[in-house]
Amino acid sequence: MQPQTTASARAYALPSVKFQSIATIIAVVAAVALPQVFHLAGAATGLGTMIGQTLLPMHLPVLLVGLLAGPFAGLATGALAPLASFALTGMPMAPMVPFMVIELASYGLFAGLLRGVRLPVAVPSPLGWLGKLLAAQVAGRLVDALAIAVAVAFLGNTQMTVASVWTAVGTGMPGLVLQWVLVPVVMAVVDRHRD
Known part of the structure; x- marks a missing residue:
């Protein structure tokens, strides 16, 4: 006789390969399209293309798919x-592509790994997801800083510095706040539909 699975256990189980694959495709499309929408909006409103660096539109689908579909889809x-x-689209600029790949893949991987972590104390759903999101963001930034340090120290890359990671955090603070609001809300809605 097999034990019954609870809604909580089902929530932490990895979804089917089909779901992960479809989620990955949708998230990649969103991660390519959202920056273009933000750039167009920035140009139309006179805010310029820096709006993408400020609101971090590519990060949002990556973090969400990791939390929704797991580490493979996130990575x-x-x-x-x-x-x-x-x-x-020709964006990001060519020298930034390897670092963006490392940073975003790290975000997706860590978000996916953290999706199934049970918190030691009972917290309301949005706060639990916020904690997981923050942990994924910190881990991703640390991996990005390590990749840049390796590029500077061993590969002689003079276009990047480890300090640029922390500058990017300051520039992207509005985008981080947007993620801190949207991601936990989306995940809390998903949790309600799972129960």
């Missing part, structure tokens, strides 16, 4: 999105 989306975006 694949994070790795494929900058490559697809560069191939289709």
Whole structure:
């Protein structure tokens, strides 16, 4: 006789390969399209193309797919999105592509790994997801800083510095706040529909 699975256990189980694959494709499309929408909006409103660096539109689908579909979907989306975006739009700039791949793949991987972590204390759904999101963001930034440090120290890359990671955090603070609001809300809605 098999034990019954609870809604909580089902929530932490990895979804089917089909779901992960479809989620990855949708997330890659969103991660390529959202920056273009933000750039167009920035140009139309006179805010310029810096709006993309400020609101971090490519990060949102990567983090969400990791939390929704798991580490494989998160990693694949994070790795494929900058490559697809560069191939289709020429953005991000070529020297940034490897670092974007590493950073976004890290975000997606860590978000996916954290999706199934049970918190040691009972917290309301949005706060639990916010904690997981923050952990994924910190881990992704640390991996990005490490990749840049390796590029500077061993590969002689003079276009990047480790300090640029922390500058990017400051520039992207509005985008981080947007993620802190939207991601937990989306995940809390998903949780309600799972129960």
